[in-house]
Amino acid sequence: MSPGPPASAPFGRRLLEVAGIEELGAYRILRVADPSGPEPAAGQFAMLAAAERWGGGEGERPFLGRAFSIARFSAGEAHYLLEDVGPGTRRLCELSAGEGIWVTGPLGRGFSSPEPGRRAILAGGGVGIAPLAILQDQLEREGTEPTVLLGFRDRPRVAGAGLLRGARLATDDGSAGHHGRITELLEAELERDPVAVVYACGPAGMLEGVRELCERSDVPAQLALEAGMACGFGACYGCVVPRRGGGYLRVCLDGPVIDGAELDHIEAHAGAPW
Amino acid sequence: MSVQFCGLELAHAVINGSGTFDVIAARRAFGDGLSGRFPFAAFVSKTITLQPRQGNPPPRLWETPAGMINSIGLPNKGLAGYLREDLPELTGMVGDPTLTADGQARPVPLITNIMGSSATELAELIEACDARSEISAIELNVSCPNVATGLDIGADPRQLEAVVRAVRGLTGKPLIVKLTPNAADVPACALAAEEAGADAVSLINTLRAMALAPGAVDGRPWLGGRTGGLSGPAIRPVALAQVAAVARRVAIPVVGMGGVQSAADARQLLDVGATLVAVGTESFRDPAAGASVARGLL
Numbered sequence: 001m002s003p004g005p006p007a008s009a010p011f012g013r014r015l016l017e018v019a020g021i022e023e024l025g026a027y028r029i030l031r032v033a034d035p036s037g038p039e040p041a042a043g044q045f046a047m048l049a050a051a052e053r054w055g056g057g058e059g060e061r062p063f064l065g066r067a068f069s070i071a072r073f074s075a076g077e078a079h080y081l082l083e084d085v086g087p088g089t090r091r092l093c094e095l096s097a098g099e100g101i102w103v104t105g106p107l108g109r110g111f112s113s114p115e116p117g118r119r120a121i122l123a124g125g126g127v128g129i130a131p132l133a134i135l136q137d138q139l140e141r142e143g144t145e146p147t148v149l150l151g152f153r154d155r156p157r158v159a160g161a162g163l164l165r166g167a168r169l170a171t172d173d174g175s176a177g178h179h180g181r182i183t184e185l186l187e188a189e190l191e192r193d194p195v196a197v198v199y200a201c202g203p204a205g206m207l208e209g210v211r212e213l214c215e216r217s218d219v220p221a222q223l224a225l226e227a228g229m230a231c232g233f234g235a236c237y238g239c240v241v242p243r244r245g246g247g248y249l250r251v252c253l254d255g256p257v258i259d260g261a262e263l264d265h266i267e268a269h270a271g272a273p274w
Numbered sequence: 275m276s277v278q279f280c281g282l283e284l285a286h287a288v289i290n291g292s293g294t295f296d297v298i299a300a301r302r303a304f305g306d307g308l309s310g311r312f313p314f315a316a317f318v319s320k321t322i323t324l325q326p327r328q329g330n331p332p333p334r335l336w337e338t339p340a341g342m343i344n345s346i347g348l349p350n351k352g353l354a355g356y357l358r359e360d361l362p363e364l365t366g367m368v369g370d371p372t373l374t375a376d377g378q379a380r381p382v383p384l385i386t387n388i389m390g391s392s393a394t395e396l397a398e399l400i401e402a403c404d405a406r407s408e409i410s411a412i413e414l415n416v417s418c419p420n421v422a423t424g425l426d427i428g429a430d431p432r433q434l435e436a437v438v439r440a441v442r443g444l445t446g447k448p449l450i451v452k453l454t455p456n457a458a459d460v461p462a463c464a465l466a467a468e469e470a471g472a473d474a475v476s477l478i479n480t481l482r483a484m485a486l487a488p489g490a491v492d493g494r495p496w497l498g499g500r501t502g503g504l505s506g507p508a509i510r511p512v513a514l515a516q517v518a519a520v521a522r523r524v525a526i527p528v529v530g531m532g533g534v535q536s537a538a539d540a541r542q543l544l545d546v547g548a549t550l551v552a553v554g555t556e557s558f559r560d561p562a563a564g565a566s567v568a569r570g571l572l
Contacts, residue, residue, distance in 0.1 A: 008305030012562025049559065060339030063506060065559055104561060107303055228335050230342055231558035234299025237346045238335035247328055248349070253299050267332070 007038040009233075013065075013104040015051060019077050020097045025159025027127060028082040028093050032101055035076035042135040043224055043257040045069045046105025047232040048080065050091050054102075057087035066092065067229045069131035069201065069256070070106060071163060078103075081130040081163060107232050108256045111135050111222050113142060114197040118220075120146035122164070123186050123210055125202025126157060131224050131257075133163045135199055146199075147189060151182030151206065183209040190217045197222065198260075208266040221260030227251040241266065276374070277315065279527055279550055280448035280473045282410055284315035285369045285380040288540065288568040291531050291554030292318045292387040292413060292452065293346070298363050300561065310379065311370045313564035318385045318552070319356075319364065321415045324395045326352035331498035336485040341506025341533070342555060343483045345499035348389065353402055356386075365408045373568040383410035385450065389418045393440040404445035411448040414438070414472075417456070417479050429457040431466035438470035450529065453477040453520070455509075460516050461523040468524045476529035476552065477520060478513045480505045505555040507533040514542055521547025535563070537570020544571075 019031040030048075040046075047065035054062055066088040072079040084093045095101065111131070114120045120139055122132040129150050139146050148167040152158045155175040161167045169177025170185050178185055183206070190196065194217055200210040201224035214221035227239035232252045240248035241255075244264045249255065277284045297317060300308055329349030336343040351359060364384050371379040386409045390396035396414070403409045416428030416437065428434050428451075438451060451467040453460060455478040464475045480503025487496045495501070513532020521528045530548030533555070534540050540551040556563040 008307060009303055011300075011304040011307035011311055012565070013560040055340065061337055063337050063340055063559075064342060102560070228333070228337075230335055230344070230555075231561070233303035233561055235294060235296045235561070236335070236344065236558055237293075237296075237329060237349055238344060240329070240332050240334065242332075248332075250299075253302060 007040050007044060007106045009038070009105050009107055013047070013102045015100050016103050018095045018097055018099045018101055021093075021095055024081075024162055026083060026156040027160045029071070029163070030080045030082055030092060030095065032078045032080070032103060033076060034078045034103070037078070038106060040070045040073050040078070040106035040134070041110035042138045043069070043110030043131050044106035044108050045232070045256055046078065046080075046103050046107060047229070048092060049102040050095060051100030051102055054091060057091055059087065062088035062091060064230050065102065065104065065232065067227070067232055067252070069224065071130035071133045072137065073134060081127055081160070083127040104232060108252055109254065111199055111224070111257050113139070114144070117195060119193065119196045120144060121186065121189055121196050121198045122146050122148045123182055123198055123200040123202070124149070125151040125182055125206040126153065127160070128202035128224070128226065129160055129163060131201050132199060136164050149182055149185045149189065151202065152176070181209065182206060183213055186210065187213055190219055194219055200224070204266050204268050211260045211263060211266060214260050222257050223260050223263070223266070224257045225251045225255050225266070276380070277550065280411060280450070282316070282383050282448065284383070284550070285374045285378070286315045286568045287544065287550050287571060288314060288564050289316045289385070289529070289550055289552050290314045290318050290557065290564060291552040292415065293320045294554040295557050296320065297367065298360065304561070310368050311565070312367050312382050313370060313373070313562055313568065314382065315369060315568070316383045316385050316410070317364065317367060318413060319360075319387050320350055321348045321387045321389045322350050322353055322356045322399065323348060323389055324353050324398055326350065326355060333496055333498055336496055336502070338483070338485070338504065338506070338508060341504055341508030343485055343497065343502040343504050344480070345497035345502030347499055353399055357402060357406065361406065361408055370565055373565060373572070375572060384408055385411045385413050387413040387415055387452070389415040391418055393437060396437065396441050397444055400441050400444045404447055409447065411450060412445060413450040413452050413476060415452050417452070417454040426454055426456065428454040428463060431459065431462045434463050435466035435470045438467050438472055442471035448473040450474040450476050452479055454479050455512065455516055456482045461519045464520040464524050468526050472526060474527040474529060475520060475524065476531065478509070478516050478532045479503065481509055481512065505533070507535055509533050510539060514546060517543050517548055518546035534567060537567050540567050540571060
């Protein structure tokens with residue numbers, strides 16, 4: 001498997017315009033007009049910041065940009081999936097069509113296509129389903145139909161499943177699909193047919209469950225990690241995760257998609273606490 | 275008009291703060307977008323130590339009002355790895371000609387930032403840098419505990435003077451001492467560096483700071499390194515005060531930095547006596563921030 005062709009970002013942040021923002025249950029889909037930007041590879045991300053009033057929210061924040069997977073890219077628009085969890089995401093959720101937004105990206109290394117003969121299983125949790133949508137688009141263009149398993153906490157979040165096609169669901173509260181963890185659905189899938197590649201993105205606990213299950217089942221896993229980042233382009237060394245065998249990987253530069261075999265354990269604090 | 279700094283001719287007055295811009299990583303992220311558009315008039319490397327360092331365990335970052343705390347822990351390949359692997363990648367960079375008054379594209383000199391916890395370590399680092407023509411100047415990070423006393427070398431004027439004096443004669447290249455702001459009397463430290471033979475001082479480094487784990491009620495620190503360094507516009511007024519005080523005290527050039535986001539911020543540091551200005555944290559928010567600052571100074 002060759003790594004997804006990494007699109008180089010234009011140097012410097014770019015002032016783009018919000019094309020629109022739509023509700024999707026507890027989430028928002030932020031659409032940013034980017035008619036001249038490079039086409040991202042599935043799994044790449046961008047650093048976002050509102051052009052106006054970035055700061056002055058809770059705790060006199062946000063200050064740094066926020067890293068978001070590109071959920072979809074079509075017709076000159078990049079789509080991002082947002083959930084209001086802090087001052088940065090709150091401000092982005094408030095944006096409306098016509099407002100300015102700073103974008104640095106696309107950044108990072110994306111997903112690689114499955115080896116011939118292996119089927120793709122997409123496993124996403126919560127707002128982390130975002131990069132699996134653009135991956136589903138790509139795989140379908142390549143003529144393969146991935147299995148899609150999505151997990152959500154509760155009913156308002158289940159609406160997020162609308163971002164992908166044909167998903168089977170698991171919910172923590174039993175409000176839709178399987179009452180339980182996404183890893184239980186995944187385990188059943190891998191028992192049925194283990195000749196697969198798992199593409200996963202979601203909260204740290206879920207990713208660790210997927211990583212451990214895939215390792216035990218000897219199935220390759222491509223994990224899109226989340227991390228609090230200051231820069232997104234390898235300068236700050238702030239977003240590291242421990243690499244199996246010692247040392248650290250920069251999520252922004254060596255990832256965000258990292259081969260599960262490169263990781264021993266995904267720490268619970270991984271992710272962006274702000 | 276170019277800027278003279280310790281015998282180097284720089285295209286303009288804006289450089290990067292050590293550890294806030296990684297040329298090799300930026301090439302991977304931005305590809306050809308960086309070539310011929312390098313925003314800084316000189317490039318300052320991350321801190322290089324004699325032995326390789328992994329850096330601190332994560333979490334390494336925290337966002338604060340108008341700033342951030344980092345606890346990175348100076349990860350680097352060590353001197354040998356730096357010279358062998360990184361140095362060839364850091365040479366031959368060309369600056370953005372639109373940032374200069376005469377529109378000329380100039381080569382970007384490399385300033386290598388080093389840290390050692392003893393005079394012996396520092397001597398080895400300096401001699402190795404001195405032997406490499408690709409390195410135009412050496413910046414000494416003295417925000418490092420003395421292995422014997424546990425105190426930051428740079429926080430004590432007498433200790434700082436002894437360390438600089440011990441290594442000064444080992445290189446003919448310009449020697450810049452990066453001062454720590456976590457000292458009782460920063461101008462006294464600057465003067466000590468000057469008297470020991472430093473060619474320039476740079477300041478301010480980050481302010482020691484701490485954040486607690488979200489929701490923790492036991493005072494547990496969030497950062498893997500327990501404490502970290504505060505940077506960003508939150509520290510700009512501190513930087514202005516310390517740069518002004520140091521520039522009044524010493525005759526050697528001063529590199530001013532701390533929370534610079536715009537040409538107006540840079541201008542203030544120049545107005546109080548800095549010869550060069552470094553952009554640090556703002557490059558995290560916009561990789562091309564240095565170019566905006568330099569353009570605004572034209």
